[in-house]
Amino acid sequence: MEKKEMQVVKGLDIKRYMGRWYEIASFPSRFQPKDGKNTRATYTLKDDGTVNVLNETFSASDGKRGYIEGTSYKADTYSDEAKLKVKFYVPPFLPIFPVVGD
Template identity: 80%
Template sequence: MSKKAMEVVKNIDLARYMGRWYEIASFPSRFQPKNGMNTRATYTLKDDGTVNVLNETWSDGKRGFIEGTAYKADPKSDEAKLKVKFYVPPFLPIIPVTGDYWVLYLDDDYQYALIGQPSRSYLWILCRQNHLDEETYNKLVEKAKEEGYDVTKLKKTAHTNPPPEAEDAPEDKKGVWWLKSLLGK
């Protein structure tokens, strides 16, 4: 069965897209801590036009994180198809691993987004707040379904209020799961 080409957001304003996004729901990876919560991503635009990516999650009170770089897959294209590169292991930059990051939906105010990639094995619903109203959530799920995703695999991410401050938590040294989950290995 041939699936139609995925629709990707065009003419994204990367500068506006920067900042912190909370993971509202995602396809869980078997490497991700089952009890991972308060998962979020922080994007910072660098002078060379690439994006610094900081992914964080909390598990058993410990903060796990991995940093990487995102950049447009094709600088000439107007489509929001990014590549994200992490180095594994995070503290020893030896093996760069690259994954796809396609923005499938983004509201006009850059407040919530649907992120996928060509294999349809991964899906993320992100929001500037750590909660999203049911109507908007369902709209994003519907959009994912239209793009050929098996939305029954979506699992909502638990968040605490207020969200934790990074400095408060002891570090989780096993932060390799981000990378594995990105690669689907």
């Protein structure tokens, strides 16, 4: 079976992407409880064109909320491709160490 490279969307209408999205599958993240459930991401468009990203999950055993908040922005401001970068600060309460991902 031949692997196919994923195609990047062009001309993304970023406003349609805003709102709350629930995960159906994932790789566990450091901020998530091991027994996490109801994992979701909430995207909010900011006035400067960047996107506020709030990732949350809740522990199935005690209901505690794990979360991390960051900012998403276009990977290449001159491209029409919908490639985004996301920047989180670790730990979230000390915005000194940025962690950037695709």
